[in-house]
Amino acid sequence: MATKFTRFLLSSLMLATLLSSCIKDQEEITTRFYDPADYAVLERVLNIPNDQIDYQATLAPHMKFTGMQAPELSDTKALLGRVLFYDTKLSANNSVSCASCHQQSLAFSDDVAKSEGFNGELTKRNSQALAATANFQSSYGTADVNGNTLVNVASNDVDFKASTSAGFFWDDRALTIAEQSRQTIQDKVEMGMDLGELAAKLQKEDYYQVLFRKAFGVPVVTEDRILESLQEFVNSFVSTKTKFDEGMNQHNTPFSEFLNYTQQENLGKQLFNNNCSSCHGADMSNQAERVAHNGLEIRDNDLGVGGITNVASDEGKFKVPFLRNVAITGPYMHDGRFATLEEVIDHYSEGVNMHPNLDFRLRDPMQTDQPVRFNFSQEEKSALLAFLRTLTDQELIYDERFSDPFWK
Structure with a gap:
């Protein structure tokens, strides 16, 4: 009986040793992405792990x-x-x-x-x-x-x-x-x-x-x-880990009232959709307009697209940007003339300037030679600001995969 028990014990120990060795070998295979000589070269300069970093993009x-x-x-x-x-x-x-x-x-x-x-x-x-x-x-x-x-x-x-x-x-x-x-x-x-x-x-x-x-x-x-x-x-x-994307994932349309939004944020989204989305896009994923003249006076003789094409009708036109993370990307406009989002909203509310190339969406429909005046109330301005803040992706700005890989 003792002999059988001894044999069983020895067999168990051998099996455990074998399994442990296999697991160790597997760990080395999965974690050692670079061979030792190459990784020694990299780690002298770079603070990166010796494994494969996943950079695959996953959409919302x-x-x-x-x-x-x-x-x-x-x-x-x-x-x-x-x-x-x-x-x-x-x-x-x-x-x-x-x-x-x-x-x-x-x-x-x-x-x-x-x-x-x-x-x-x-x-x-x-x-x-x-x-x-x-x-x-x-x-x-x-x-x-x-x-x-x-x-x-x-x-x-x-x-x-x-x-x-x-x-x-x-x-x-x-x-x-x-x-x-x-x-x-x-x-x-x-x-x-x-x-x-x-x-x-x-x-x-x-x-x-x-x-x-x-x-x-x-x-x-x-x-x-x-x-x-x-x-x-x-x-x-x-960049899709935002409060806006959370609402979009629930509704699949930006024109519904988002259940995860406050009343103020939903009001801001409605105002944005009614007044801004025809250029910037309502779903924050597909661009509605490439370039446009948005009523800014020309400074430093910067003609925008017109400076590239040398076409008069392109003068003063600049890229219409997507607005994800816009709350943390100031100052704003092509020349950074606006320090805050409040100034940007004020511009579209009552500061759009007339120009022959001014986008038709920013012209007063009753007076084609005059710029539009949205004249947002203070409540509406605050609501627009609240909505724009829901577009911030807090995870992306801390994601180690995108950080400085050099040793500090």
Whole structure:
């Protein structure tokens, strides 16, 4: 009897040891994304875990209900894009990065009217919020209604008249994130870096050799791979964890009274839908208008789209932005002239200026040569402000996947 018990005990111990070994091996397989030599190179510079970080974009149920599709992303390219996004080596004198003007805590915007470039000069316009939309690729697209490509990553040419897709920059001149990144990196005020020289510069860094090999199969840094990786990272931004999205998921329409809203927030939503959504979009996911003249007087001879097309009827037209996270992305307008949302609401309430190119939705329907005067009451202004605050995604601004990966 003792012998049988001893054999049973020994067998149990051997089985437990075997299972423990298997579990340990499995843990090593699942957690060791980089081999030890590569990870040793990365961890000298980067504060990232040795496992695969999930950058797949998941859209809100109400967005899927309307047929929107999340982009298919590469986790390794998105991580590489994240490192590039925060690396000051992308500027000519190693002083600024993409994140210098697009801060995560501000929904990837800046908190000044005009940002400071690599040599101390101020940018021409206000830095746009990269998390102003639910997701760039699902909301914007890069092809026309017939599926024809509208812009090539390597092209600077944009046909404003032929394009139906929304673009980037305040004058809408770039139709892809990659092209936006190209122009920003090479801009003589913003980053001042030639892309060819940048590729050679990054090639010398051992951590980029590891990251490019993991993302592209070879450790070769090229211009197109830099731009593609930045695009993957920005396309992984999904901003749908808001009170507004919670209401949309319950109703699948922005025109219902949201049960999760206060009476004031519902009033603000109604006012927005009646007066603002024809340009900005009611569902905060699909753009209603690409560009428009919104009654701002022209300053510093900035003609907006007209400065690109050289067409008089385009002068003073600027991009109509999505408004997600708008409560934390001030100052506002293309030149940051309004410090607060209250000032923005006041502008549309009683401050719209007349201009030959003023959008028809901002013209008095009874007097075509006069701007509209919404004349919101103080109660209505407060309600609009309350509604706009429901568009803030508190999770995105703290999400570690989008944070600075360099050691502080």
